Amino acid sequence: MSRQHTLADHLANARDFFAPRAADWDARFPDDGPAYAAAIAEIGLRAGDAVLDAGCGTGRALPALRAAVGPAGTVLGADVTPAMLAAAVRAGRHRDAGLALADVTRLPLRDGCLDAVFGAGLISHLPEPEAGLRELARVVRPQGRLALFHPVGRAALAARKGRPITPDDLRAEPNLRPLLARSGWALTSYTDRDTRFLALAVRQG
Template sequence: MPHRDDDSFELPAQAVVLASDDRRAVQAFRIGGSAWGLRFPLEADSATVVDEEARATLTALEPWRECLLARFTALAAGRAEHTATRAFFTRRAGAWEDRFAYQTPAYEAAVARMGLGRGQTALDLGCGTGRAMPALRARVGGEGTVLGVDVTDAMLAAARTGRCDAGQLLLADCTRLPLPSGSVHGIFAAGLLDHLPHPRTALREWARVSAAEGTLLIFHPAGRAERAARHGRPLSPDDPLAEPNLRPAPATTGWRLAVYDDAEQHFLARAVVAG
């Protein structure tokens, strides 16, 4: 929306102001989950300005304007994946636990294969309602740390309702974890890796936060063939979890694949930090 620098405009009632300063009440804003706005003087076109000093200033600004708008566009595009994920899971968060409660024993059995010890730190990435967190807590004990990480606040709210004693919850991007390097002993990731736009970026980040001999368990409570049949499609050779695709990925991201188990009733891949 082009406007003069001294123009004023009112944002819709549902807009959220992201940045402001003493001169302008709105510098950047968000509307809903999929629209962002950035205010920058678009009249910075030297050809339309008569005053020579102002023209020189605006001429100097023009490349910065293009750079700023390009970076803001890239930021908005990068958040689009999170926006879609949040929109999908926010609508389903309230019923998620009841719908999938029957899978809890499968989660417990998968966690048991991680080899966690008491006093260690475990992450449940893409934790949703936190179904794996009680099992992780049982493995690391009261002296250990369990952290559930998800990008959708509504899912974390559902986890807080029933699993607040199992561990701490963190709203964060699993590909940019606010955790120190080498601080985690076990990572549980259920139904997550194959839904990420850049799986290898995620694997590198998970390796960064993992301690020596740390464990990663990639899990789904149904095998690849069963899930494909459920959705009425054949198995895809491009599936990130297909063995020819998954096996080389850990080797280039700081992991060593130790177990690949694509059974009818579950999918499970266990990797350890490459030494």
């Protein structure tokens, strides 16, 4: 099977999974807003920055990203599932960002055009994590930032899904640090507790 065919299958599977869940996605996680805002506050965004929410879903991060970069900044949200983007529009979050139906592993953006990328629950949905993270590095300027976030930590998420943490979990620090390094990033901060997972990295020149 060709790589292109495999990636197409992955995109189709992602859409099949998220599309029927889009309408009530926010209602399933009604208390996550403060966790998103707290994580975004740690990225170090400045007024006027350009930031992408990669795999933005219903856009829960977009208001906090807009607040961080101000009216002069640029906020983009990209997702492969039309139903999720439609839910973001219904929630009014299109007023905080430009929304694009796009695959974050092949972004329609020029090299180095962003100051930061935010990805909530992103890494587990990348068909080829190293290649996906390298694509995010491509569109971020040197010394720009990456935030990989989840509103609960690895143990809490595994318990929610009724399964144990496995040693090959990409979000484990011993796995994530070298994965980021191979992809053009340097891990600068790592938090994994029940109430939050947040890995911050800097784009290497």
